[in-house]
Amino acid sequence: MDYLLTDEQKMVQELARKIAREKIKPVAAKYDQTEEYPWDIIKIIADAGLFGLFIPEEYGGMNTSVLNLCIATEELSRSCGGIAVCYAASALGTFPILLFGNDEQKKKYLPDLASGKKIAAFGITEPEAGSDASAIKTTARKTGDHYILNGLKHFITNGGDAQTYVVIAMTDKTKGARGASAFIVEKDTPGFTFGKKEDKLGIRASSTRELVFTDCKIPKENLLSREGMGFIVTMKTFDVSRPGVAAQALGIAQGALDIAVSYAKERHQFGKSISSFQGIQWMLADMATQIEAARALIYSCAREIDAGCKDVGKDSAMAKLYASDVAMKVTTDAVQILGGYGYMKDYPAEKYMRDAKITQIYEGTNQVQRSIIALQLIKEMAK
Amino acid sequence: MNIIVCIKQVPETTEVRINPETNTLVREGVKSIINPFDMYAIEEAVRLKERFGGKTTVISMGPPQAEAALREALSMGIDEAVLVCDRAFAGSDTWATSYTLAGAIKKLGSFDLVLCGKQASDGDTAQVGPGISMHLDIPQVTYVKKIEEAKDGLMRVERMMEEGFEIVETPLPALLTVVKEINEPRLPSLKGLMRAKSAKISLWTQKELNLDPQGIGLCGSPTQVVKIFTPPSRVGGQKLSGETEEITEKLVELLKSEITG
Numbered sequence: 049m050d051y052l053l054t055d056e057q058k059m060v061q062e063l064a065r066k067i068a069r070e071k072i073k074p075v076a077a078k079y080d081q082t083e084e085y086p087w088d089i090i091k092i093i094a095d096a097g098l099f100g101l102f103i104p105e106e107y108g109g110m111n112t113s114v115l116n117l118c119i120a121t122e123e124l125s126r127s128c129g130g131i132a133v134c135y136a137a138s139a140l141g142t143f144p145i146l147l148f149g150n151d152e153q154k155k156k157y158l159p160d161l162a163s164g165k166k167i168a169a170f171g172i173t174e175p176e177a178g179s180d181a182s183a184i185k186t187t188a189r190k191t192g193d194h195y196i197l198n199g200l201k202h203f204i205t206n207g208g209d210a211q212t213y214v215v216i217a218m219t220d221k222t223k224g225a226r227g228a229s230a231f232i233v234e235k236d237t238p239g240f241t242f243g244k245k246e247d248k249l250g251i252r253a254s255s256t257r258e259l260v261f262t263d264c265k266i267p268k269e270n271l272l273s274r275e276g277m278g279f280i281v282t283m284k285t286f287d288v289s290r291p292g293v294a295a296q297a298l299g300i301a302q303g304a305l306d307i308a309v310s311y312a313k314e315r316h317q318f319g320k321s322i323s324s325f326q327g328i329q330w331m332l333a334d335m336a337t338q339i340e341a342a343r344a345l346i347y348s349c350a351r352e353i354d355a356g357c358k359d360v361g362k363d364s365a366m367a368k369l370y371a372s373d374v375a376m377k378v379t380t381d382a383v384q385i386l387g388g389y390g391y392m393k394d395y396p397a398e399k400y401m402r403d404a405k406i407t408q409i410y411e412g413t414n415q416v417q418r419s420i421i422a423l424q425l426i427k428e429m430a431k
Numbered sequence: 432m433n434i435i436v437c438i439k440q441v442p443e444t445t446e447v448r449i450n451p452e453t454n455t456l457v458r459e460g461v462k463s464i465i466n467p468f469d470m471y472a473i474e475e476a477v478r479l480k481e482r483f484g485g486k487t488t489v490i491s492m493g494p495p496q497a498e499a500a501l502r503e504a505l506s507m508g509i510d511e512a513v514l515v516c517d518r519a520f521a522g523s524d525t526w527a528t529s530y531t532l533a534g535a536i537k538k539l540g541s542f543d544l545v546l547c548g549k550q551a552s553d554g555d556t557a558q559v560g561p562g563i564s565m566h567l568d569i570p571q572v573t574y575v576k577k578i579e580e581a582k583d584g585l586m587r588v589e590r591m592m593e594e595g596f597e598i599v600e601t602p603l604p605a606l607l608t609v610v611k612e613i614n615e616p617r618l619p620s621l622k623g624l625m626r627a628k629s630a631k632i633s634l635w636t637q638k639e640l641n642l643d644p645q646g647i648g649l650c651g652s653p654t655q656v657v658k659i660f661t662p663p664s665r666v667g668g669q670k671l672s673g674e675t676e677e678i679t680e681k682l683v684e685l686l687k688s689e690i691t692g
Contacts, residue, residue: 055628063618095620098621
């Protein structure tokens with residue numbers, strides 16, 4: 049389908065595709081196995097200028113385009129969902145500064161994040177605060193010119209490898225969700241350490257760690273927006289970052305379809321290529337159709353954000369929900385088409401299935417996405 | 432350091448087809464790319480600029496479509512590009528091509544270094560680089576795998592040999608042809624792609640270069656291609672198997688019959 053991309057968007061697509069094919073594909077299995085952080089690939093993505101796709105030029109980026117970010121994430125994910133999430137999670141950690149940072153904060157942090165010299169991470173999840181973000185226990189106590197952070201964040205993508213963190217902590221526990229605030233915390237701040245690295249089902253090239261704050265003293269200038277805005281910062285960040293997760297799911301699904309089609313053409317059974325069997329053809333047709341529908345939804349939502357539309361929460365939730373469910377289905381079917389080979393680690397299909405699963409879970413489980421969509425529907429009906 | 436890189440646009444295939452009537456390459460329907468060896472020359476030029484400062488210029492002689500190759504070089508970080516293009520240059524062999532490119536280099540003015548890939552993947556002659564150096568009357572070092580040092584008007588390089596390598600020191604300006612061991616070409620950056628898209632590419636024809644009409648194009652090409660063919664692939668030999676004594680006897684008999692015919 050022709051999405052009538054601009055020359056700039058096509059350039060982003062071609063460049064990200066080139067990186068994915070030439071640089072990521074050959075090392076995807078290696079990083080999946082070793083779980084090392086893919087610094088060499090991150091450097092290639094940084095040198096290409098892809099970290100700055102959604103950051104304004106005045107802060108060293110290219111433009112302000114969520115669609116560009118989605119296109120790049122999709123193409124990178126086609127070769128490895130794990131490496132792509134290292135990239136996309138940095139965007140997630142950058143968005144709060146971009147959306148809510150004051151001029152000084154933007155000038156201080158965005159240029160290094162746009163160039164990829166530093167990467168970012170976003171920390172809200174805690175052992176007892178996942179979907180219920182209002183249950184977070186990490187605290188930030190103000191003393192003079194500083195805040196003192198105490199608590200534990202877990203399942204933080206890029207945790208330990210990122211240099212710039214945006215962390216949500218309670219400044220006033222009595223106010224519940226309205227007592228949360230967002231802070232920029234730099235790696236190597238005294239009192240800020242990392243816990244264990246998680247051993248994951250998929251996206252194993254990416255790092256997931258605990259962030260541990262023990263009397264971690266940060267200057268008051270690191271507060272994003274105002275005290276009590278933490279929950280709003282989080283929601284608004286997710287509204288614009290969710291299409292990126294959706295694009296990751298889309299790329300994983302597309303990559304799995306690519307493998308399934310080429311395998312079906314080569315594999316012969318009963319004296320014929322299995323692609324000549326209607327049973328396989330219909331599976332491939334459904335996979336391709338669902339992928340195209342997901343892409344249309346994601347690109348539309350990204351364009352909406354880029355055009356400055358308000359209340360994109362429902363649409364971005366739909367994009368994330370649909371694309372990740374499609375990714376899970378398509379990657380499972382890809383494994384099915386490859387049969388026994390699909391189940392073996394010597395073939396790439398099973399990795400796509402493992403990588404796909406997380407997209408139904410993180411940045412809001414798909415159940416939470418449905419709640420967001422339904423609440424908005426009901427709200428619209430009441431108008 | 433003022434560096435000039437000469438590149439060629441070639442078909443993206445290892446199995447080039449030849450038109451049997453004209454004995455020239457069939458370009459239709461084949462995607463064009465920068466000659467892979469020239470990519471190393473472009474990368475080395477950009478690296479030398481990053482190391483020593485200066486200016487990089489890329490030149491290609493070819494049909495108008497070669498502009499795409501020049502833009503790709505610009506996207507990798509080359510500063511300026513010149514397309515040498517004129518019907519008068521058509522049919523040039525390596526001699527006329529190197530004469531024409533040398534003419535374009537002279538027109539560019541002063542320079543310290545000319546870089547070329549070791550050979551083109553379509554013609555495989557490896558003659559144009561050395562030819563340019565002769566026309567410019569500057570030293571040449573072929574098959575360079577490393578540039579060690581450049582100072583006080585001298586450059587020290589490692590030159591790849593079949594076994595080991597030579598260290599060669601040459602005064603500048605000089606021409607080097609490079610091998611793939613010299614570097615790993617970078618991917619373009621987004622900013623580079625954007626700049627390359629809108630960059631102005633100079634177009635130089637015979638009118639701008641004003642070369643000796645007897646030295647250019649078909650007229651200036653002493654090479655005559657009589658016939659181009661793919662040599663028949665070698666058929667596998669005969670394998671003898673069995674006990675040592677048995678096969679030794681067989682071998683002696685076979686050799687005897689070979690000799691006696």
